[in-house]
Amino acid sequence: MSETSATPAYPVGLRLDGRRVVLVGGGTVAQRRLPALLAAGARVTLVAPEATPSVEAMATAGEITWERRAWRDGDLADAWYALAATDDAAVNAAIVAEAEARRVWCVRADDADRGTAWTPATGRSDGITVAVLTSGEHGAAGRDPRRAAAIRDAVVARLGDGTLGAEQRGPRTPGVALVGGGPGDPDLITVRGRRLLAQADVVVADRLGPRDLLDELPPHVEVIDAAKIPYGRAMAQEAINAVLVEHAKAGRSVVRLKGGDPFVFGRGMEEAEQLAAEGVQVTVVPGISSAISVPGAAGIPVTHRGVAHEFTVVSGHVAPDDPRSLVDWTALARLRGTLVLLMAVENLGAIAAALRAHGRPDDTPVAIVQEGTMATERRVDATLATAADRAAAQDIRPPAVVVIGDVVAVGPTAP
Structure with missing residues (x-):
């Protein structure tokens, strides 16, 4: 492969479930890459004389197979994917050479342009995987991983808070999400809670929920004030339950926005039990308790x-x-x-x-x-x-x- 090839990388998603992956090197690169490989279901063999405590813990727990030795030719037999992540450039080059000979895609951690595959900047949100690769005017030699990470973070953040892609999601699933809004600062609601707000048709809001977030809702969203003012005017819990059931059964996506966490003195379980008794789908989104x-x-x-x-x-x-x-x-x-x-x-x-x-x-x-x-x-x-x-x-x-x-x-x- 030409190191200065101007052709862009071909993006593809690898399905590694049950397939052998070989990772050579037990340092911080391995520590960063292993969780995603394990989440993909890969059968990971680690080849390294030493490993970080976190990597060793994965081996002890049986999540990976650890060959406690230096790499040797032939280690990539039957592998589908490989990562060369040692601190020795000559060893990494030899691993890539074997991968090339065996037709195994291989990432080289110390010099990405000399590998046969690149690891994209990856993030996930609500079932969507975002993978970003960048290249400069001169192809692989111009890769900019920092820019890729920044773009990934921006896209994932907007997917997370619902400002990107919310309108294109198609029909919403009727039901009620009991969302803990945190102690009051709108930045302290969870990413999932913010995303569900952006997708809601109806929001039933407590006084102690993050009020500033209501101003960000699209104009078509109906906001119902369920404020329970201490020692003053209050909407009875039974009335709140009835409102939640009514809108959910009408086919709407409802968010019950509560302060703190729904189950910490928030009567969230009372609402969940009533909704379940009425056959309404309930999602509980924990919040940061005050x-x-x-x-x-x-x-x-x-x-x-x-x-x-x-x-x-x-x-x-x-x-x-x-x-x-x-x-x-x-x-x-x-x-x-x-x-x-x-x-x-x-x-x-x-x-x-x-x-x-x-x-x-x-x-x-x-x-x-x-x-x-x-x-x-x-x-x-x-x-x-x-x-x-x-x-x-x-x-x-x-x-x-x-x-x-x-x-x-x-x-x-x-x-």
Whole structure:
């Protein structure tokens, strides 16, 4: 093969399921290439005297066959595809030569232009594989892998958020997707959640979902406000369930956009059960829970080596002395780790009193983060003894996350 051939590469997708692939070299190149080969179902033989810990772990787990030795002529027998990835140029050249003689396509990691195949910049989104190869004015010698990676990333990102290809997808599948929108910042919704939003006919949105994303929806999308304002106007859960069922049965693609994660104090399972009982297809898209993300964004780790080995997330919408409470506050007070309270602004005083009464020290650090991850985020620091008064004095309102424990005093943003 001419190294300066001006002819472009011929793109093709290799079907490697059950077929032998030989990878020579156990370094970082192997570590990067192996997952995709295994995902394609290839029977991979690794030839290398040494390997990185991650590659060795794949061999130990039986995912690959590892020949712990240097490459020798004949190793490509019965192979369908090969990768020359050693740190010795002469060895790589010999591997390519054998591949040429055996009519085996071979990628050469240290000098791609001297191989018989190239590895494209590859990405995947919603069942679509994007593979990008570039070449300059002089063919193979002008390949630009950085440009290929940049183009791949741009295409995959647009496929992921639904801004590319959403209108060409054809008929949508009726059903409901319970999408966790994350803590509020629109950039913190998952790629899958954003893509489903772009494909929706109807969006039933909570107040705590990422509101900015609603403005990006096409004009034909119907947005239904299912806001549950604490201690104020609310749409009954039964009415929300009925709306979801109605639109799904009418053949529409429905997204139930919720704050945080659908199953973390989000009543997502109630909705899923009702939809399943009505024969409606349900997809659950997990979201980033505010219980972890909001403290993190405010500079508070919910766990920290030598400080907290556990964290507990509790709903504070019911006071400790309320007969409906399912929380063992006595046990919580005895824990030494981090306590994260959601929906606890109204009952913060009662909760702090219960924890103190059962042994949690008065000087336990407390941080209250209102509207975490949003432009309006603010943090108020206190102790367990002063938290309720500080929250009232600072006019803290929902949504807010309360973090109790020594982790509050960890990090550069600690008081």
